[in-house]
Amino acid sequence: MAYCRSCDEPRPAGSLGGCCEVCGAAVEASGARAAEQAAGERARLVEAAMERAAADVRNFRPEEVGGGGAVAISPELARLMAATAAAAAGGGLPAPAGGNPLTSPDDVWETPPPEAFDPTAAAAPARATSAACLKRIPRVTVSPRSSILFECVLSLAGQTALDCIVAEFGPPPPYELPELPLSPAEPGKLHVVRRGGGETFARKALRAQEAGARGVVVVQDQPVWPYVMMDSSGEAEKGGLTIPVVMVKRSDGDRLLSLLSSGAPLSGSVRAKRSPGDDDCVICRDTFAPGDAVLRMPSCVHTFHEACALQWLRSHNTCPTCRRELPTDDEGYEEERRRAGRSHAGGGRQATGWEEMLFG
Secondary structure, X not given: OEEEOOOOEXXXXXXXXXXXXXXXXXXXXXXXXXXXXXXXXXXXXXXXXXXXXXXXXXXXXXXHOOOOOOOOOOHHHHHHHHHHHHHHOOOOOOOOOOOOOOOOHHHOOOOOOHHHHOOOOOOOOOOXXXXXXXXXOOEEEOOOOOHHHEEEEEEEOOOOEEEEEEOOOOOOOOEEEEEEEEEOOOOOOEEEEEOOOOOOHHHHHHXXXXXXXXXXXXXXXXXXXXXXXXXXXXXXXXXXXXXXXXXXXXXXXXHHHHHHHOOOOOEEEEEEEEOOOOOEOOOOOOEOOOOOEEEEOOOOOOEEEHHHHHHHHOOOOEOOOOOOEOOEOOHHHHHHHHHHOOOHHHOOOXXXXXXXXXXX
């Protein structure tokens, strides 16, 4: 058979010497027309499927789906999702109705991933942070030396790195101490001392400096983290304190002291620097100013204006910056997390005892 484009009808291949017997126009081989029709059919199929898929997504209402029941989707959407999944698996695209094969992923224009068309893939419901946890998170007032503006790490040789808080007295960050042996009192080393004992932070640091210490690591003795080490009386400045002072939370400090008491050789380095991006609250985008009340998250230590953070945490149990989880008051959700072995705030331990895990 031949084809007359003018009449848009098939004609006998040998009729009138290659001319249409009705209009006299030249006829052409039917194969070229068939291929053109197949390409057009593919394009129409993809366009119709994409339009229907977009309508399905626009019209989907998660709140209307209850009890985990199945959600009805259009045949076009189901076929497009199957085609996309097959293409992603490297198996090519299945043939649509009518027998015209979609042989390449390129035949589906700008094909999104299957989950983009899955109405059941709704976001997990938000949960508020536990009221007890919210109450425990420390609030501080910003000053030019505020520890919230700095990040600090004590890196233990051959072991791990511990998050620290810099003191708001003594030499200001940034600073870096090379790897030094850790000791309770020996000169030329990094002294590890426990908070308390009737001495102020500044007095402990000055005493360590007099003993020849290169720096001081204070072990927090209370379940409060982060903590602000201040010298309201100006004792450090009057005494000429020149060595860095940092603090580790109680649980980390207890392990540190236990290692030292066992007689095992232990050394570490300290690095304190300005926290990148910590000049601004990422929620409201305003710069922290002296006098601002701010809240610093436990564990990840990201910092926000107090009002901004509370507005978020009263409806979410994650850090607004890194999405580390905080405990909730939803007992069912917490039990599920314990069974799964997921910890709060991204730690590696099982999700029990969040008070110690987050606050030391």
